[in-house]
Amino acid sequence: MKKEYRLLKLSALVAGLFIFPALSSQTLNQLWTGLRTPQKDLPVSNATVPETRRVPKRHIPTSLTPLQPGEWVLSQGWEMTDGTTVIESRQSIFDPKTDTQVWYNATVPGTVLTTLVDQGVYPDPYYGLNNLYIPDSLCRTDWWYRIVFEVPENTANKKVRLVFDGINYRAEIFLNGKKAGKINGAFIRGDFDVTSLIKNKEKNVLAVRILPPDNSGIPHEQSIKEGQGLNGGTLSLDGPTFISSIGWDWIPGIRDRNMGIWQKVKLKIGGDVIIGDPLIVTDLALPDTTRAAITLKTDIRNTSGKTVKGNLYAHIEGTEISAPYTLQPFEQKEIRFSPEEHPELNMAHPRLWWPNGYGTPALYDLTLEADDGNGFSDRKKIRFGIRELSYELMINTPDKGNIRVSYTPNDTRHPGKPVFDYEKRVHYTPDNQLPTLAKNADTSGLKILDPNDPVGPFLVLRVNGVRIFCRGGNWGMDDGMKRCSRERLEPYFKLHKEAHFNIIRNWTGESTEEDFYALCDEYGMLVWNDFWITTDDTVEPNDFPLFLRNATDVIRRFRNHPSIAVWCPRNEGFAPAELAPMLSAMAAKEDPTRHYHGQSRYLNMGTSGPWGYLKNPADYFTKNAKGFLTELGTYAVPTASTIRKFIAPQDLWPINDVWAYHDLHHTTQNFDDFMQAVNRYGTPSGMEDFADKAQFVTYEAWRDMLEAWNSKMWNNTTGLILWMTHPAWPSMIWQTYSYDYETPGSYFGARKACEPLHIQMNRPDDKIVIVNTTRNDAKSLTATLRYFDPDGKELFRKSGKFHAAANAFTDCFLPEKPSGLPSLYLARVELKDRKGRTLSINDYWRTTGDSRSYQALSQMPASRLTVRLLKENDRNRVEITNISAHPAVSIKLNATNPETGEIILPAYFSEGYFNLLPGEKRIIEFSLPEGYTRNFNVIASAYNDK
Numbered sequence: 001m002k003k004e005y006r007l008l009k010l011s012a013l014v015a016g017l018f019i020f021p022a023l024s025s026q027t028l029n030q031l032w033t034g035l036r037t038p039q040k041d042l043p044v045s046n047a048t049v050p051e052t053r054r055v056p057k058r059h060i061p062t063s064l065t066p067l068q069p070g071e072w073v074l075s076q077g078w079e080m081t082d083g084t085t086v087i088e089s090r091q092s093i094f095d096p097k098t099d100t101q102v103w104y105n106a107t108v109p110g111t112v113l114t115t116l117v118d119q120g121v122y123p124d125p126y127y128g129l130n131n132l133y134i135p136d137s138l139c140r141t142d143w144w145y146r147i148v149f150e151v152p153e154n155t156a157n158k159k160v161r162l163v164f165d166g167i168n169y170r171a172e173i174f175l176n177g178k179k180a181g182k183i184n185g186a187f188i189r190g191d192f193d194v195t196s197l198i199k200n201k202e203k204n205v206l207a208v209r210i211l212p213p214d215n216s217g218i219p220h221e222q223s224i225k226e227g228q229g230l231n232g233g234t235l236s237l238d239g240p241t242f243i244s245s246i247g248w249d250w251i252p253g254i255r256d257r258n259m260g261i262w263q264k265v266k267l268k269i270g271g272d273v274i275i276g277d278p279l280i281v282t283d284l285a286l287p288d289t290t291r292a293a294i295t296l297k298t299d300i301r302n303t304s305g306k307t308v309k310g311n312l313y314a315h316i317e318g319t320e321i322s323a324p325y326t327l328q329p330f331e332q333k334e335i336r337f338s339p340e341e342h343p344e345l346n347m348a349h350p351r352l353w354w355p356n357g358y359g360t361p362a363l364y365d366l367t368l369e370a371d372d373g374n375g376f377s378d379r380k381k382i383r384f385g386i387r388e389l390s391y392e393l394m395i396n397t398p399d400k401g402n403i404r405v406s407y408t409p410n411d412t413r414h415p416g417k418p419v420f421d422y423e424k425r426v427h428y429t430p431d432n433q434l435p436t437l438a439k440n441a442d443t444s445g446l447k448i449l450d451p452n453d454p455v456g457p458f459l460v461l462r463v464n465g466v467r468i469f470c471r472g473g474n475w476g477m478d479d480g481m482k483r484c485s486r487e488r489l490e491p492y493f494k495l496h497k498e499a500h501f502n503i504i505r506n507w508t509g510e511s512t513e514e515d516f517y518a519l520c521d522e523y524g525m526l527v528w529n530d531f532w533i534t535t536d537d538t539v540e541p542n543d544f545p546l547f548l549r550n551a552t553d554v555i556r557r558f559r560n561h562p563s564i565a566v567w568c569p570r571n572e573g574f575a576p577a578e579l580a581p582m583l584s585a586m587a588a589k590e591d592p593t594r595h596y597h598g599q600s601r602y603l604n605m606g607t608s609g610p611w612g613y614l615k616n617p618a619d620y621f622t623k624n625a626k627g628f629l630t631e632l633g634t635y636a637v638p639t640a641s642t643i644r645k646f647i648a649p650q651d652l653w654p655i656n657d658v659w660a661y662h663d664l665h666h667t668t669q670n671f672d673d674f675m676q677a678v679n680r681y682g683t684p685s686g687m688e689d690f691a692d693k694a695q696f697v698t699y700e701a702w703r704d705m706l707e708a709w710n711s712k713m714w715n716n717t718t719g720l721i722l723w724m725t726h727p728a729w730p731s732m733i734w735q736t737y738s739y740d741y742e743t744p745g746s747y748f749g750a751r752k753a754c755e756p757l758h759i760q761m762n763r764p765d766d767k768i769v770i771v772n773t774t775r776n777d778a779k780s781l782t783a784t785l786r787y788f789d790p791d792g793k794e795l796f797r798k799s800g801k802f803h804a805a806a807n808a809f810t811d812c813f814l815p816e817k818p819s820g821l822p823s824l825y826l827a828r829v830e831l832k833d834r835k836g837r838t839l840s841i842n843d844y845w846r847t848t849g850d851s852r853s854y855q856a857l858s859q860m861p862a863s864r865l866t867v868r869l870l871k872e873n874d875r876n877r878v879e880i881t882n883i884s885a886h887p888a889v890s891i892k893l894n895a896t897n898p899e900t901g902e903i904i905l906p907a908y909f910s911e912g913y914f915n916l917l918p919g920e921k922r923i924i925e926f927s928l929p930e931g932y933t934r935n936f937n938v939i940a941s942a943y944n945d946k
Contacts, residue, residue, distance in 0.1 A: 015130050025086035034246060034540040043223035043657035045131055050123040057101050062149045064267065068379060072146055074206070074265045080106035080115050085143035085210070087452055094177040094202040096148050103146070108168035111168070111260035111482050111688040112143050112210070115398060117904060125481070126647050126730050128658055130489040131252050132221065134458040139257040145208040151269070157374075158269050159303060160198045162206070164190035166263030166513065169241050176204055178391055184293040185240035185550040186262070187532075189557065210259050211237040214542075217246045219253020223657045227667035233537055239541030240532050240550035244728075245475055249727050250663055251480050263513055268729060271368045271377025272304040275312070276554040278380065280366065281593055284388040286465040292350040292386045293339040300335055300370060304328035310373050311688025315367040319344045353385025353562040355468050355502040355755050356524030358775055361385065361562070363521060368927050383563025385521060392449065392460035392811075393604045396426045396436045408460070409439050412445035415592040418584045419446075422574060422598030428457050431628075433602045433908075435494050459604040461526065461565055461719070467807060469713055469773050470526065471706060471754050472496065472503035472727025473736065474631065478511040480729040486515040491906040492726060493519040495737045498908050499747060500773075501525065505600075505721045508571050520563035527564045528630065528721065530600065532582070536573025544579045548652070552586055558592045562937045567596045572608055572631075574599050577698065582684040600630045609633075611723055611734070612669030613677060613701065618764035620708035621886050625717055625798070629709075632699045633723035635664075636746035637694035638730075640687060640893075641903055645740060645829040646730035652687040664732040680851045680860040684740055685801055692943055695745035696857075699913045702736065702746040703761065706753035710771040711762045713809040722750070726840035741906035743889075748912035752842060757804065759783055759812075759831040759840045768812040768829055770804045778804040778918045780834035783812045788826040790856050790865055792887045792918045795821065823853035825886070826915065837930075843915050858945040863888035863914075867940050878938045882916035889915055890943035895928055895936045904936055916942075 031464070062077030071683040081103040085788045091098045104119045116122050125131035151160070162173065167184035172179065175197040183190040198204060215237040220229030228249040235246040235257065235753055247253035276299030283293045294316075302308050312335050313322045321342045323335050339345040351362035363383050368667035370377045388410040399404060412419055420435040428434045435458060461468045473496075478484045496504065504520060506512065506529040520527050531551050534542060540795045541547045558564060561908045575598075587596040606627035613634050614620060624632065635644075643652070677697045684690035702722075709720040727735040736747040752758070757778055758771045772778055781804055789798040796818045804810045822846050831840040847853040866882040870877040881890040895904040912924040921934055928936060 018799055027338050028397060030486055032230050032232045032240045033217070033234075034230060035220055038218055039221055042132060042221050042224055043661045044620045045129045045359070045658055046650035046656075050127075050133065052123055053120050055105070055118070055120045057105060058107055058483045062147060064152050066150060066152075067266065068381060070268060070270045070379060071374065072152060072623055074149060074267060075108070076150065077147050078108040078261075079146045080112070081144055083144060086144050091206050092177070092207045093144065094174070095145055096205055096233060100146065108144055108145065108261050108265065109263050109485075112138060112256040113254065113256045113258075114260070114481050116485060117481070125255070125356055125378060127254075127646050128651060129661055131255070131661075134255040136219065136253065136255050138255045139259060140739060142210050142212065142461060143210045143259065145210065145426055146263055147206050147709070148203050149267075150203055151198060151207065151267070152895055153269060155198055155200045155269055157407045158195075159193065161268040162190075162192045162194050162262070163266040164263070165266070166206070166788075167261050168259050169213040169257070170240060171261075172209040172211070173561065174207045174209070185450035185546055186242060186523065187240050187509065187550040188553040189341035189649045197621075201808045208261060210260060210261070213241055214616075216257050218616060220249035222252065222663065222665075223662050224666050228663075228665045234539060236534060236539045236787040237542045238246035240545060240840055241682070242477060242482070242533060243508055243532055244510060247478070249665065250476055250670075250734055251663065252726065254480055258482050259550070260549065262484075268378075270379075271370075271372040271374060272306075272308050273372045273377040274300055274301045274303055275299075275370050275380050276301060276332075276368075276562065278382060278561045279591075280382065282384070282385075282386045282388060283410070284464060286388060289352060289464055290349050292347045294345040294347065294386070294402055295336070295338050296345070296366070297575060298368060299335040300325060300327065300503065301332040302330055305329045310370060310372045310377065313369045315369070317364060317689045321345070340732065346612050347386070348769065350386045352464055353387040353521070354524060355463055355526050356497050357502055358463065358466060358524075361521060361524035363562070382560050383518065383521065386409070387464055387562050388593060388942060389565060390462040390465065392455070393461065394428065394434055394436050394457035395420065396428075397443065398436075400443075400453075402428060402434060402457075403441065404451055404453055404455075404457070405446040405448045407450055408847060409588075409595060410593050412472060412516040416589050418596070419586045420598070421602070422584065423577070423580060425598070425603070431607060432437040432457055432601065432604070433796055434604065435598060437723045453719055456607075457604055458716070458718045460628075463526075466775060467714070468502060468526065470503040470628070470719030470721065470809065471709070472501035472505070472525065474505045474507045475511050475726040475864055476507050476724055477728040478516060478726070483510070484513055484515065486519070487681060487879065489515055489753060490519055491741050492737070493523045493525065494908060495743065495747070495906065496725065497523045497526060498910075499725075499736060501725065501750075501753040503528060503565075503719065503721060506530060506698065507724075511555070512558075514558075514606045517558050517561040517563060517785060520560050525563055527561075527598075527719065528566045528568060529564055530568045530571055532576065533570040535571060536599075540576045541579075543578070547579065548582055548586060551583060552590060553588045554891065555587060559593070567591065567594055568598075568600055569596075570599050572599065572601050579883070604628070605630065605680055609723070612671070613663075613697075615670065615676075617701065617704045620704045621711055621763045625708040625712050627717060628719040630721045631723040632705055632720060633734045634698070634705070634733045635669070635694070635733050636744065637732055638692055638700050639695070639742055639744050640691040642730070642738045642740055642742045642744070645692060655690075659732060662730055662732050663734070663820070683857050692890075695892075695913055696854075696943075698743075699745035699890075700751035701749065703753045706750055707762070708761045710753060710760060710809070713771055715809070725750075734837065742903070743907075743909070743912060745913050747915075755840055756944075757831065757839050758842070759829045760842055761785070761827060761829050761844055766817075767814050768825075770802060770810040770812060770831060772804040772806060772808055772810070775806050778807045778833075778839075781839070784830045784832070785815050786830075787821065788828065788887070789819070789822050789828075790824055790860065790887070792886075795825065821848055823848050823850055824856045857943065860889060861886045862943045863916075863944050864942045865942060867890070867936060867938055870923065876928065877923050878926065878942050882918060883920040885918050887915055887917055888942040888944065891916060891946060892941055893926070894939050894941075895926070895932070896939055898937050904932060932943040
């Protein structure tokens, strides 16, 4: 990168700054408010400055995509420009004939930056240091969006509404030159009656002014010299926004702070009566799950000045029920369908929604339709699941002291009221805090549990009465540029499912959109849902009412998604004292079916972290495995093929500022220990060799974290949410899969540990155990441990017969350590059923104490593998055989395009980075995207291929 560019960058930053009051360095660090002046030393690249060329403006006809009768999405045809251009043009943007040639074709849904990158104004910020070439002044500018459209049907005597699913950060809405309203906050909908403004059979001009956040801050730019910097900044003051877009230790500062129309804009045409946000409550007569009672209630509102009589209809898969109503002018009323009044809502043998691995995440479709005496008025479609959430935790009571209880929120004595008072919390141990019961509450509706339960004080999530051993990961943000279409997101969810995860934490609530929750529903992912405040030593949101309005709308909008399990006000801290009781009361009122948890650590939880590489991996088992943890992570270097996608050839080696900018933290997260672990396989000769060696380290580290929790299942551990499973941009740390859907060692290490029926060797005692996270007992199993030398010769064997109870942990045996083991050996544990079929196989490379012994893996003779594709009942399978006289080590499979040789992604392989002994074969299942049926190759490469 040239020095001239650095000076230009600094000038661009300074031009957009605003003034802060003077703060001491101590206060600055305590508040995490970020930088006050731009960095003097920016990251440096050896690559040339990227060339950009603006895409010529073209006419794109407006497209209104129908969703259902009376509802359309305003999709194609949007334009965008900055506020200065609008003013200087001296033209009315509300004239359909206005010349907008200088505007950009806008991407909606999308952000300002999405549009500017799509239009070639700026380079791809995910590549190299390109993000530094984009001026930070984008986030201190107002932007205008505009679309010209005609209504798709006659609006005479009908109500017309414009509905915005989400903008950031503030918006003013204008239709045909008149202001329709405003929106404040990124997570609240805008619903505007534009009946008096719409033009029937004429062109309408919708213009949206997007206003920037008040406290956009200055991003820290990661480099080897400057390190990862402080997380966050003053953007947190603005509350309901994408607070991580100021820059965090896993993502750089996003230059527009994700301003824009980031969710859909819809046109609705109907009658006078509008249906509100329904609440669906499903109740099981636990432990009996063969019967379910459904209660449905919703507000309906008369938007006219006359009395309206009509009917509200509810359709659930062939069943229709209805209720008449009368609404006075502008009246709002609640309509309730109960199983007592409507026997059809008592279901026999319902299809239940289960988290991944515990059963099928079955879903039902509900349609609500209102008529207003003149025919159709409004309609809502909702997908929901029949399931019952309940929770276990320890609480403190005035008369009984610390007791362990379970409860179903809707069955408490005062449903709709807070159950626990987090402001009067007490300490249980030095590193755990427990809530008290809410003021004036008692233990009615709470079931008192055995105080000697080995789970101890920790939180347990139950679904349909079954304890769920939670394993999954954090999503900091779905995408750094909020490109969050269903098509883009779904492969990530399938990767979660294939990794046997069952929970996602929506960290600080930044992935809040319909498709995110819908995909969680469909793939069986429980959701721990935060709101938009982070660690308790950061700044607090300035505007509590604004925050509360956005949070209220999120709960009302998404509360029928069966996947959401927990509402949480803050990451790693309690909500501010004034805001906390308002949030707690609101959550209980708007969603009486779910647990509201006061914060993400300590409170019936473990702590957070560590997030770096552990030199002694046994510490995960002996020191870290405790309770329900919402953050634990380490390095996760992508494959060489992925690294080439976001780092220019000139910067691929040695490790430099570009690597640091993509989160390889040289000053934190035990970087030196991580590099020593990589180097024990031999000093890397280049990027490819480093990436290959790193896969050994990351596979073991991610497997160790999860197997540590497995080793104490329901005996002091109840859940682990990794930091992180999902990357928001191309990163070197904290991810299982990479941003391009590739699956490196971290993915397959985690996947191996989360097998539904899993055998493992614990650290540090080498005990062999079975972990069964299914609802089915597994009987007549054979567990076997074998040791092999580096040539594949068997040195030791021990077996035993066991029964693995459902949803439980089973001890097997402590192996002997035979004398004369080589300095490096392979420990393999296998689990087989009564017919000899392999259910789980797990390999561990072990040394007798000298870490340099791992270099033997780099000195092994080259392996020879054969690949044979198998086809059976539309399942893709591949048989891999090691035909060499030595083990094939760390085998990775890829599907490639036979014409280009490029790796096909996403690809879902059942195993990766596995070993094959001489003569051994293994069958791997896989699936590829639609369109790849026969036109692909499967390539198997081992570490010792070279």
